[in-house]
Amino acid sequence: MTEESPEEDHGSPGVAETNPGSPSSKTNNNNNNNKEQDRFLPIANVGRIMKKVLPGNGKISKDAKETVQECVSEFISFVTGEASDKCQREKRKTINGDDIIWAITTLGFEDYVAPLKVYLCKYRDTEGEKVNSPKQQQQRQQQQQIQQQNHHNYQFQEQDQNNNNMSCTSYISHHHPSPFLPVDHQPFPNIAFSPKSLQKQFPQQHDNNIDSIHW
């Protein structure tokens, strides 16, 4: 009930928040007692996301939030089932990000694919060789260390992104970040919205996986 009470006032539903999930994530990650609750994502998080696409004076009934909670869990199970089947066919034990994206493609959510591929690509750049580690807790500690070490690289990445929105792909192409690379030498100077175009670049991610780099 704690996480639901803030939503009951509906005072100003239109105000968007930056990184709204952070506090809630900390609280809910420690909540393993309520099995019923564990079947769904927190209603507060769901409500905040829903408000992002509504006009300022739009309101959301609690019924609607609860229905979306159920829909999201169904979406996760639906996609996970498809990804799991693929892993079994290929005799792999671990479901990874590529499997999730493949399943989403197969199930008809084409619009999601291009953004997710870019997202996964950037995530892997950030996490480096930790991508396939099944121990999440251990990885979190390592993430913090990597974050500190890569602080300067973040700055360069951000600078690079001002000039070239596909900097993430550029990094993959060179297999390492190159903050000093001249703009006119970027192999992908334009934003590639076409899934086909991204598909050509996608196999490189596998190469990057194989040739894991220590930052």
Add this chain to the structure above:
Amino acid sequence: MDQQDHGQSGAMNYGTNPYQTNPMSTTAATVAGGAAQPGQLAFHQIHQQQQQQQLAQQLQAFWENQFKEIEKTTDFKNHSLPLARIKKIMKADEDVRMISAEAPVVFARACEMFILELTLRSWNHTEENKRRTLQKNDIAAAVTRTDIFDFLVDIVPREDLRDEVLGSIPRGTVPEAAAAGYPYGYLPAGTAPIGNPGMVMGNPGGAYPPNPYMGQPMWQQQAPDQPDQEN
């Protein structure tokens, strides 16, 4: 009961509703007084098409914005949704063995996009009914109208589909009239539903102009022969 109304023209039946309920509804009276029956139908159709075009534009802007937002993302530690909970939901499937750390991260983003798209499509229905509060039946309408949401038909009970009908017709309307009005307002041609009441299956493509929604052809091409899971 729904089957009995199957053969009737949804457009014709809907056109008579405002007049039947004239004494009970100010809104209906206003609409009825403003135009003759044929004109009222034309107005409603135009409104429907405009609403669909507006939704298509909103979705296009939405996806462009998603791409831009992800381009700007540099922090992968703060998510809108808790990773542990996502992992737990994934693990509910007994066939799932090991999950890499990146899978819940990808899912967090995918689920956010899913929630946003579902909400946007649902809100479109809220506005059609001139309300400002998104309700459960709006979500039911969005699920019904969107092919990729077919896997949710069991999540949104059929009763909410009826609410969709009742919600758009002034109170006091007889059930028969309400049922007759169902296909006209909420199932434009070109968005054939799967696994919905039989009366709905018999209507798409017949009385209405093609759905202008640009995204539809892509989906239809990939699933030209849509199986009817309910039959």
